[in-house]
Structures are given as C-alpha cells and as structure tokens.
Amino acid sequence: MLINFTVGNFRSFKEKRTLSMEATAIKELHETVITKKKYRLLPSAVIYGANSSGKSNLMEAIATMKRIILGSVKTNPGDELDYKPFALVDKKEKTTYFEMEFLIDDTAFRYGFEYNATEIKSEWLYEKKDGQREYNLFLRIDNDFNISNTLFKEGKDLESKTTNNRLFLSLTAQLNGEISGKIMNWFKQCNYVSGLSSNGYGELTIQMLLEHRNGYEDALKFFQQLDLGFTDLNISETEFKDEMLPTTLSQEVKEKLKQQLSKGKILSVKTLHNIYNESGEIIGTNYFNENEMESAGSKKIIEMSGPIFDTLMNGKLLLIDELDAKLHPLLTLNIIRLFNTHKTNPNNAQLIFATHDTNLLSVKNFRRDQIWFTEKDKTESTDLYSLVEFKSPDGTKIRNDRSLEKDYINGRYGAIPYIKN
Numbered sequence: 001m002l003i004n005f006t007v008g009n010f011r012s013f014k015e016k017r018t019l020s021m022e023a024t025a026i027k028e029l030h031e032t033v034i035t036k037k038k039y040r041l042l043p044s045a046v047i048y049g050a051n052s053s054g055k056s057n058l059m060e061a062i063a064t065m066k067r068i069i070l071g072s073v074k075t076n077p078g079d080e081l082d083y084k085p086f087a088l089v090d091k092k093e094k095t096t097y098f099e100m101e102f103l104i105d106d107t108a109f110r111y112g113f114e115y116n117a118t119e120i121k122s123e124w125l126y127e128k129k130d131g132q133r134e135y136n137l138f139l140r141i142d143n144d145f146n147i148s149n150t151l152f153k154e155g156k157d158l159e160s161k162t163t164n165n166r167l168f169l170s171l172t173a174q175l176n177g178e179i180s181g182k183i184m185n186w187f188k189q190c191n192y193v194s195g196l197s198s199n200g201y202g203e204l205t206i207q208m209l210l211e212h213r214n215g216y217e218d219a220l221k222f223f224q225q226l227d228l229g230f231t232d233l234n235i236s237e238t239e240f241k242d243e244m245l246p247t248t249l250s251q252e253v254k255e256k257l258k259q260q261l262s263k264g265k266i267l268s269v270k271t272l273h274n275i276y277n278e279s280g281e282i283i284g285t286n287y288f289n290e291n292e293m294e295s296a297g298s299k300k301i302i303e304m305s306g307p308i309f310d311t312l313m314n315g316k317l318l319l320i321d322e323l324d325a326k327l328h329p330l331l332t333l334n335i336i337r338l339f340n341t342h343k344t345n346p347n348n349a350q351l352i353f354a355t356h357d358t359n360l361l362s363v364k365n366f367r368r369d370q371i372w373f374t375e376k377d378k379t380e381s382t383d384l385y386s387l388v389e390f391k392s393p394d395g396t397k398i399r400n401d402r403s404l405e406k407d408y409i410n411g412r413y414g415a416i417p418y419i420k421n
Contacts, residue, residue: 001034001041001103002190002317002350006112007061008097012054014086014381016097019058021045021350024369024388032340032367034348037106037130042370044339044351046360048408049374050417054382055354058374059321062352063192065098068115070187072170077163083117088380095121104182106130111169111183119164125183127151137179140168154178189316193307205306209269210235215309222305222338226331228298230271234287269302296326304335312338315347324357332357333365340365361405371404373415387413 001021008016023033023040034041049055068082075081085096099112106129113123122141128134137152138145145159145168154177155168162168173180208215220233269290274282290299304320311318324332332355338344339351361371371387387404390413407413 001036001039001315001348002352003039003041003101003103003108004099005062005101006097006099007058007065009085009094010061010064010096010098011057011084012052012086012376012380012382013057013061013384014089014379017382017384019045019352019372019384020369020386021352022369023367026368026388028363029340029367031342036103036348039103039108041103041348041350042367043345043349044336044353044366045370045372046336046366047352047354047372047374048356048358048361049354049415050376053376053415054374054384056321057382058384059192059319059352059354061098062100062190062319065100066187066190066192068098069167069170069184072167073174075163075166075170077165079165080117081115081119081165083115085116086381100187102186104186108134109183109186110134113167120167123168125152125169125179127179138168152179154180189314190319191307191311191316192319192321193304194321204310205303206235206269208306208310209233214313215305218312218344219305219309222309222334223301226301226334228294228301230273230294230298231285232272233302234270234272235268271298297328297331300326301331308335308338311349311351312345313347315349317350317352320351320353322355323353324355324360329357329359333360336360336365358405358408361408363402363404373413375415 003022004018004020006016006018007013021042023042032043034043047055047058064082064084083096085094093116095114095116097112097114099110101108101110103109108128110126110128111124114121119142120140122139124139125137126134127137135151136146136148138147138155140146140162143159143164145155145162147155147159149156154172154175158168158171158175162171169180169183173184207213208219223233224231270287271290271294272285272287273293275284275286277283290302294302307318310316323335336351336353339349360366368388369386373385373387375383375385377383408415
C-alpha cells in the first residue's frame, strides 16, 4: 500500500511536494481507514484544482517513476532518461526527485532517486520492519555506493556493474535479488489510466469479460446496481473479413490493416437488453453492439471495469485522471465507494483520482485528509496541499460541518480558475 509519494522538479512541480495516504487523527468516516500494524492508511484520495494546475502532472509523476524503474533494465550506456524538469525559472539544471514510501506485507520501504537527462545522481532504499527503526539498505551518490552487508546482501559486489544511467535496484532485481524483486513487483501493481480514453486498459477489460477472470462476477453485479439499462454482457469473437473495414479509409490504409488483422480475430462487446411490448411488459431479450446502443458514460463504465476490479481483487494502486469525464456524479460516487468500503475492498486497494466534479466534495463522501488541491504560484509552480492542513484566516482549522463544495466554489480553499471580469 502507498504511504507517501514525493516529487520535485518535474513538469509543473518546481519544489518538492508530497501526497500522503496516511490518515490523520480526525474522527469523521473512521470506518474507511485501513489499519495495518501501526499504520492507518486511506483507501482513496481526490485531487481538485483548476485546469493546468498540476493534477495530471502529479499522476504523470507516479507513472514516470514506475516507467523509469521498470524500464531501467533495458537502458543501454548513453541512453537518455525520461527527464522533464520544471522549465519556467532561469537557473542551473537541477535533478528531478522521486520518492515512494509503501508497505509490502508488514515492512515499510522508502525508495527514491534523483536524476537528470543523462545519469542517476543519487538513489536510496530504506526498510522499516514492524517495531523497529528505519535502516538504510543502500545509498548511492553518483558512483559511490554504501551497501548494507547484512540487510542487502543481494547488492554485494554489483556497484561496478551499474552504469551511471541505470538504477541499482533494477540491476539487483535482474540478478534475482529477493528484496529488489519485491519492490519491482510492487511498482508493477501501480496502474495509471486516463478517464478520457480507454487507451492502454481496454484490452484488460475485454480479457476479463471474455475469460471470466477474477472480477468478472463483481463487475456484472456493479453494472446491475448502477441500472445502466443492460442486464448482461457478451464478448464475441469473429474471424476478420475485408468487408469489416470502413469504406471511408484510403486503399493504402486498408491494405496495411488487412495485413495486421488477417490472421487475428475481432472482439466485440455486446449488451443484453430487455424487449418490451406496448404495456411495458418484458417479452424477450436481445444483444446489441455496445458502440451502437450504449451511451458514452455506459461504455466508459464497461471499459474501466477491467482496471477497477483488477485493482480491487489484487489490492493494487489505481490512478485515474479525469475520473468524472462522461459520468454522472452518482456513477462516479459509486466507483469511489467500491474503494472506501471494506466490504467491497477487502484486499486494501487504493484509488487516487483527479476530478472537477464538485458534487463529490462532501464530508459524507471523503474525510478531510482525503481531499487534496493543486494550485499554481506566481512562478507557475504547482503547490499541493490537503484540506486537513488548511486553516481559515483566523488560524482555525476547517470544521467538518461546513459545506465544502460551496466553500471551494467561493475560493475559500484556492485551487480554482481565476477568470478576469
């Protein structure tokens, strides 16, 4: 489970900013808090802010850290790194900073690194077992290494084999390191999807529905609870035929698609609907093509069911940018409740999402430590802060009986668009 994530000098983040999933001492919605040993963690966090305030960049920071870690094994000497620093201040080049603190079983790990376009400048890994203090497993500064001979034996004598643009953690994992392998696997469990398109996760959903994988039954129950209009789903496989291609395509594009699809099968999603007579009585059922019959919101719910229920079934971390796009607020709220309710989230999965939907902004839906805001300062750098940290002009903290939506729209918490006139 994620405890904290810190990012610095990445896209719109100039200074280091931390998103925390640790529950504070506030009392509201205490039943949503996940307790693991001495840790009290949150199952979800929502991020509000104006357009271009940095919400998406926070999501992208986590995705980039994951991408660098998992891709480091393929990095060759001389390859450039995925370096996108804050670019709006005239100063010497600085390193991008990523650090993740997370739980694996009963052990808390704190792993991070700093890098520029060409090399890893520093890298570190700390471990804290239940009831013990935090211990350093390894520390790397440029090409100097300090490795614990007792706690990180898998890293012994590998310093000279680590190129300056490759992560030490990646090398030890590749050589079957037990601890580094666990950490690499944890990052594989962090999933990032866009709420605006199904790119990258549509196939996961199709396979879940086609093969009735874990999550299939729960997804169907969820669709029925939402009353989306259909009563069942069917995934059909058909052999590819030339006439399936749109007639509007150029001949050149058609030929390329034929070569790619000629040996494959076409998968299509169909939804089962009731057929009624004039009196409103059900007289039969029929399957309809999803693209022809379902609304954009219903199609999005179906497409997102794969990563949502995969995350819930396996206790993963899911990041969704623009979760509310194309969805009614009640549909969005029901997705959130899947994570915030122990009964539907027994494996302690976590959801972090960005939204503009202020209808969700209520103490009935979120604890104050689950609500985060992004706002640009005078240098257009992103600030990130939680509602539980926010104080009124008189120095008092925000009470839990206030109308959060009204206060936010009125600018009480900042993080709203500034519209002239």
